[in-house]
Amino acid sequence: MFILEEPYVSDLLKRAALDLGAPVLDTPMARQALAGTGLRLWGDDAFAEAFTGGGHPRIYANSEHAIGWVARHLGATALPGRIARFKDKLRFREMLADLYPDYRFAGVDLEGLARFDPRSIPAPFVVKPAVGFFSLGVRVVRDPAAWPGVAAELAEAARRQGSLYPGQVVDFDRFIVEEVIEGEEFAVDAYYDAEGRVVILDILGHLFASEEDVSDRVYYTLPALIRRWREPFAAFLEEVGRRAGLRDFPVHAELRVGADGRIAPIEVNPLRFAGWCVADMAHHAYGLNPYACFLEGRVPDWERILPEREGKVFALVVADLPSRVDPATLESVDYEAFLARFHGVLELRKVDFTRHPVFAFLFLELPEDELPSLRGILGEDLSRYACPREPTP
The missing domain is CATH 3.40.50 (Rossmann fold)
Known part of the structure; x- marks a missing residue:
């Protein structure tokens, strides 16, 4: 269905x-x-x-x-x-609290942000909507002295971005403040079968420009990633599913793996795979239709699939705009100039930039040794591809 x-x-x-x-x-x-x-x-x-x-x-x-x-x-x-x-990040943390007894988190409403004591959570910590999506309203705080400015930024973000999505998708009235989970970040599309077993459909590595970066700019996948993490991630998600009573259920999980190899969840998004149909990466990279896999209970034959993709890396670039850019002021986007920056293009998805803080999703296929080149796009101000409207006389 x-x-x-x-x-x-x-x-x-x-x-x-x-x-x-x-x-x-x-x-x-x-x-x-x-x-x-x-x-x-x-x-x-x-x-x-x-x-x-x-x-x-x-x-x-x-x-x-x-x-x-x-x-x-x-x-x-x-x-x-x-x-x-899962959708309420406070409830999610409470469900797994005994697995991470030393992990600190707290809930606070929008009006209470200015009064929140930033020293009550060990720095660095992250604050984000308790019900959220697409990194909207997410901030990393490394110095408690910066908290008043962060609280003011979030109040402004609530005013400007609060109407972009329904309240069940993003709710700027409630926030969670929690310790930063250190480690390498991954995104996982998977489903629970009728017995609660987890079937992994894709694993994406998430690249960041810096420790402060919380953007969704670049993701990638390659055979080595699937081989290394498919079984550990499936085992972890099965424990999560056992606690939540999951059967016949798709999820998009965001996980981090610490230097000690311990898996920790950032969040698990219910009833879907990666948003904006980014789950199509499973098709571009591994020839899978993840939606059909879930509905029909198909299990990927990774032993056959992965050798055929050796030496390749598949990547997604999310062409997002800085929060200072008001989408309503834009006339157009120079997609040709944006595309000219890349090679190995599999698909360009143009987005209505007047309604969303993104103008494109770009799928790429590159030789594996070119993975480091993707770091060049991290942190880059992509507003240079956006053309503002001419002022009205």
Whole structure:
């Protein structure tokens, strides 16, 4: 079953919806994405009945915009509660607290940020919306003396960005303040099968420009990454799933691995894989349709897949704009100049930059030894590709 919502439905996701014949909820985004295909969309009641009737136990949502629908129409099922355990970062930390007894975190509302004592959490620490998405409202604080400025920045971010997504996706009214989890960061798309076993569909390494960088600028994957971390990450996620009672459930997990090899979760996003259909990286890199894998219970044959990709690295560049740039002031983006900066382009996804703080998602295939070259884009001000509107006389 599919719930297709804003902000983006990729061709690969459309193909899965068309090929599998599973119910697709009738939403404005589904009507737009599947127009002309002849696929029948299911109304609210019929879709809910198909799920609760047991014939279609798996739902995939490409966006957390779907969470509100699930809460309204599937409230009598276990699904909303499972989602809430992960979407609310405070509840998530509390669920795993005994695994990390020395880890410090606290909740604070928007009005309380200015009064929060920054010395109550060991520095460095991170503050972010308790319900959040896409690094919106995330700040790293290394010096408690900087807290008043950070609190003011977050209040301004709440004013400017609070309306970009529904409250169930990003809520600037509540924040979590927590210790920085040190180590190498990874993003994992996976699903829980009918017995609660974890099936890994992709693992992405996350590159950063500095210790202060919290952006989503560059991700990459290659066979060595899958070989090294597939089994450890699956074992960790199975413990998480055991605590949350997960079955027939997709997740996008963000994890860090410390110098001692210990795995620690940053967050686990429910009911979906990587946002904006970035989960399509599994297709570009490994020939998988992750949506079909989940709905049909397919397990990748990594022993066959990985040798065919040796010597290659597959990367994603998120062309985001600085927060100081007001998207409403932009006239256009010089996509040709942006593309000219890269080679090995697999796909360019143009984004409506007047509505979102991003103008493109770029998928690349490079020789493995060119992975270090991707660091050049980290921290770069991409506003130079954005063309502002001419002032009105």
